[in-house]
Amino acid sequence: MNLFCNFKYELIADDTRRSALSRFAGCRRAVFNKALELQNDRKAKSEKPISYLEMAHLLMEWKQTEEMAFLKEAPSQALQQTLMDLDRAIKDTFRKKGDPAKKRWPRFKAKDIGDGFRLPQVKPQDIDEPNGRVKLPKLGWLRYRRSRPLAFKCGDGTLIPGKVKQIRTAANGSSLSRPSLRFPIP
Numbered sequence: 001m002n003l004f005c006n007f008k009y010e011l012i013a014d015d016t017r018r019s020a021l022s023r024f025a026g027c028r029r030a031v032f033n034k035a036l037e038l039q040n041d042r043k044a045k046s047e048k049p050i051s052y053l054e055m056a057h058l059l060m061e062w063k064q065t066e067e068m069a070f071l072k073e074a075p076s077q078a079l080q081q082t083l084m085d086l087d088r089a090i091k092d093t094f095r096k097k098g099d100p101a102k103k104r105w106p107r108f109k110a111k112d113i114g115d116g117f118r119l120p121q122v123k124p125q126d127i128d129e130p131n132g133r134v135k136l137p138k139l140g141w142l143r144y145r146r147s148r149p150l151a152f153k154c155g156d157g158t159l160i161p162g163k164v165k166q167i168r169t170a171a172n173g174s175s176l177s178r179p180s181l182r183f184p185i186p
Helices: 015-044 052-064 069-073 076-093
Strands: 005-012 116-119 133-136 140-144 151-153 159-161 167-172 175-185
Touching (some): 015 069, 015 076, 015 116, 015 167, 052 069, 133 167
Antiparallel strands (some): 005 140, 005 175, 116 167, 133 140, 167 175
């Protein structure tokens, strides 16, 4: 039996790192919206949607253009994860009618609504749990308010340590002025 659990902590960041987190979320939103615009154009022409691999190649091309050069400052994993999310959302629209996983066609992302990004590959050495620190790409070590340990509490009161698979940063409230950190643990 697998047990999945989310641990949410407040991220303690200075103004420069907080603005960098906000820029990363903006880059993620820009990639999602640009890729969705391409998918919408193909849908209007009754063409097959672009696959994740093709979008990943387009992402590399976008980073080389002058108008989208700002994407270079965001972690590549977060941008690639965004393209995977869009690909999954589009595939879910083509499910059978009675399938509960069927969703509607994706919509454009707006600023400050669900802002954040996900880093899917986390190494154990990137989390310093005793000191309440986490290492994020292109930002370095950031502190988080360690309100509880990263462990499961069993019925008999013992703590079983979990293994962190990914890190999510998200907004608390309407913007990334008070970012939070989530450790989903399988």
